[in-house]
Amino acid sequence: xxxxxxxxxxxxxxxxxxxxxxxxxxxxxxxxxxxxxxxxxxxxxxxxxxxxxxxxxxxxxxxxxxxxxxxxxxxxxxxxxxxxxxxxxxxxxxxxxxxxxxxxxxxxxxxxxxxxxxxxxxxxxxxxxxxxxxxxxxxxxxxxxxxxxxxxxxxxxxxxxxxxxxxxxxxxxxxxxxxxxxxxxxxxxxxxxxxxxxxxxxxxxxxxxxxxxxxxxxxxxxxxxxxxxxxxxxxxxxxxxxxxxxxxxxxxxxxxxxxxxxxxxxxxxxxxxxxxxxxxxxxxxxxxxxxxxxxxxxxxxxxxxxxxxxxxxxxxxxxxxxxxxxxxxxxxxxxxxxxxxxxxxxxxxxxxxxxxxxxxxxxxxxxxxxxxxxxxxxxxxxxxxxxxxxxxxxxxxxxxxxxxxxxxxxxxxxxxxxxxxxxxxxxxxxxxxxxxxxxxxxxxxxxxxxxxxxxxxxxx
Numbered sequence: 313x314x315x316x317x318x319x320x321x322x323x324x325x326x327x328x329x330x331x332x333x334x335x336x337x338x339x340x341x342x343x344x345x346x347x348x349x350x351x352x353x354x355x356x357x358x359x360x361x362x363x364x365x366x367x368x369x370x371x372x373x374x375x376x377x378x379x380x381x382x383x384x385x386x387x388x389x390x391x392x393x394x395x396x397x398x399x400x401x402x403x404x405x406x407x408x409x410x411x412x413x414x415x416x417x418x419x420x421x422x423x424x425x426x427x428x429x430x431x432x433x434x435x436x437x438x439x440x441x442x443x444x445x446x447x448x449x450x451x452x453x454x455x456x457x458x459x460x461x462x463x464x465x466x467x468x469x470x471x472x473x474x475x476x477x478x479x480x481x482x483x484x485x486x487x488x489x490x491x492x493x494x495x496x497x498x499x500x501x502x503x504x505x506x507x508x509x510x511x512x513x514x515x516x517x518x519x520x521x522x523x524x525x526x527x528x529x530x531x532x533x534x535x536x537x538x539x540x541x542x543x544x545x546x547x548x549x550x551x552x553x554x555x556x557x558x559x560x561x562x563x564x565x566x567x568x569x570x571x572x573x574x575x576x577x578x579x580x581x582x583x584x585x586x587x588x589x590x591x592x593x594x595x596x597x598x599x600x601x602x603x604x605x606x607x608x609x610x611x612x613x614x615x616x617x618x619x620x621x622x623x624x625x626x627x628x629x630x631x632x633x634x635x636x637x638x639x640x641x642x643x644x645x646x647x648x649x650x651x652x653x654x655x656x657x658x659x660x661x662x663x664x665x666x667x668x669x670x671x672x673x674x675x676x677x678x679x680x681x682x683x684x685x686x687x688x689x690x691x692x693x694x695x696x697x698x699x700x701x702x703x704x705x706x707x708x709x710x711x712x713x714x715x716x717x718x719x720x721x722x723x724x725x726x727x728x729x730x731x732x733x734x735x736x737x738x739x740x741x742x743x744x745x746x747x748x749x750x751x752x753x754x755x756x757x758x759x760x761x762x763x764x765x766x767x768x769x770x771x772x
Contacts, residue, residue, distance in 0.1 A: 321373040322348075323590055325582040326459055327380040327467070330490040333357075336582040340376070345586045350579065378585050379454055379461035381597060383468060383494045383510060387414050387441040390498075390508040393426075395435045401426045402595040405437055412439060419444050423595040425473060430503035438473075438508055440466055440597065448602055460606055463589045464597040468496050470584040471549075471576060472508065480544040482527070482566070484511075486554050487575075491515050493554060499530060499540070506539050519554075520561045527565065549573045680766055684709045687733040687740050693726055695719035696760070709741075712761035715749075723747045723760045730764060742767040 323338040323345055333353045338345040389412045393404050405424040410417050421444050427436040451461055471485050477500040486495035493513040499506045507530055513519035534540030545568040548555060559570045681703045688711065692698060695715060702710040715723055727747045733740040743765040751758035 319374070320376040320590060322375040323378065323586040324375060325378045325380070325465075325585050326454070326461075327578065327582070328382070328454070334578065336579060336586070338583070338586045340586070340590050345583060345590060347579065347583060376463065376586070376590060377459065377461050378463045378465055378589055379451070379459065380467050380585070381442065381447065381450065381464045382489070383466060384492075384512070385443050385446040386466060386510060388469070388496065388508055388510040389439050389441070390505050391437050391439060392429075392504070393435055393437050395429065395433055398426055401435075401437060405439055405595070409439070409441075413441055415441075415443060421447055421597045421599050423597050425469060427473070427505060434504075436505045438469060438505070440469060442597055444599055447597060448599060451599075451602060455606070460610075461598070462603070465585040465589060466597075467578070467581045467585070468494070468510070470581050470588065472496050472498060473588075474576065474584060477547075481571075482544055482546045483573075484546060484548045484550070484558075484562075485575075486511070486513075486548075486550040488515065488551060488554070493519050495550075497527065497530065499534060499544075501534070501539055501544065504539075506534060506537075517557060520557060523558065524561060524565050543567070545569070545571055547571045547573050549575045551575075683735050683740060684764070684766065687730065687735075691726060691729040691733065693719075693722040695722045696726055697757075700761075707766050709764040709766065710761070711764065712759065714757040714759055716756070717751060717758055720749055720751075720758060720760075723749055727762055739767050741765060 320340050323340050325336045325338070327334045335349075335351040335353070336347060337349040337351075339348050391405070391408060391412060393401070393408075396404060401424050405422070409420075409422060413420055413422070420441050422439060422441045424440075425438045427438065429435050447464065451464075454461055468485060468487070472483075475483060475498070477483065480501050483498040483500065484495060485498070486493055488494075491514070493511070493515050495511045495513075496508060497511055498508045509526070509530060511523065511526065513522055531540060531543055543566045546562050546566050548558065548562065548570050549572075550558065555572065562570045684703065685701065688698070688701065688709075696713055696719070697715065698711065698713040700710070700712040704710060724747060727744060731741060731744045741764045745763045747760050747762040749758055749760045
């Protein structure tokens with residue numbers, strides 16, 4: 313389980329949560345890693361697919377891709393082992409993995425992180441175990457989304473490894489993941505991490521009794537094993553909502569005030585992952601067969617892309633000369649076709665424009681006649697008789713009629729009222745000529761007539 317060390321030029325850490333995807337990119341130096349970029353993407357937006365250029369670039373400037381494995385199907389266990397060189401830790405854990413694993417050994421992947429012991433003769437190994445099928449399903453999903461991981465890491469373990477306890481205590485490290493609370497419960501007694509357990513709790517008040525029950529079982533197991541005499545203080549690292557739910561019950565359970573500790577930023581955990589895995593891990597959650605298959609796919613993709621590019625270049629060279637010989641002829645034919653098409657389109661456009669103008673003029677005349685007729689009807693006095701209404705050239709309204717001699721003044725009133733007629737708060741008529749009244753002595757009626765010019769800017 314010892315991968316060959318490779319000198320990486322860059323490192324990329326990716327975290328996938330129900331809310332979205334976060335990516336941290338680091339420049340890898342000889343001494344440390346430096347954050348270069350941080351990206352946040354919604355869950356609906358996948359990372360960009362790798363291109364052939366990126367594949368070839370990976371040969372010259374290799375990059376380490378680290379994915380954070382969700383803690384839903386992970387099992388964590390702390391065991392005590394004799395002190396040894398860090399490179400020998402995986403071999404020592406392998407002798408006990410069958411005893412501590414909840415699944416058959418051929419169905420799991422695991423990794424171990426060693427912590428020093430106060431007496432110098434022992435060490436504490438935090439063993440992380442995951443279902444191989446679940447891990448491969450997660451990795452395949454990330455490949456489909458465009459991210460091929462080289463290493464897997466658990467941010468909670470990086471968080472735990474950064475703790476520097478100085479006395480006895482229970483360290484509860486909690487984070488929110490959708491509708492669940494996940495975290496680690498670590499018991500540090502006598503300068504040694506005696507028990508480290510992964511917590512899976514429902515979000516909200518329902519987490520309290522479940523957490524107290526698990527802590528009670530851990531305390532009982534510690535008393536049975538002889539390393540726990542009294543329940544120590546609880547150090548709680550949680551969000552504000554989690555702290556409000558848990559502080560009171562944890563205080564009552566432990567009979568000690570709960571001590572709040574700060575939670576590291578995700579960027580700090582990503583930096584810790586890049587720093588810990590940049591030189592290759594002695595043990596890893598990455599299935600060796602899956603990693604070898606992806607490497608072979610990567611090499612095959614490079615060959616196929618190279619051969620494809622070579623074939624395309626050959627075809628371009630082969631047909632380029634023929635294309636160049638016929639280019640001038642095709643260009644002339646295209647220009648002639650374009651000119652002919654443009655002439656036809658121009659003629660059709662002029663015809664359509666003329667037809668549209670005629671139709672618009674007809675519609676305007678109809679509405680103008682109706683508006684004028686309505687205005688006349690609205691102000692025509694009852695004493696007047698309208699005998700003729702003509703609409704000339706879409707602009708001039710000619711009115712004529714008769715009136716009794718004793719009602720001649722109504723004609724003038726009708727003329728002045730028509731001047732005031734409005735349509736949409738605008739004068740309907742631009743000009744109304746004075747009425748012309750003709751009468752003959754002894755005739756029972758007089759005739760009247762006048763013209764009104766419509767207010768139309770589009771009239772001919």
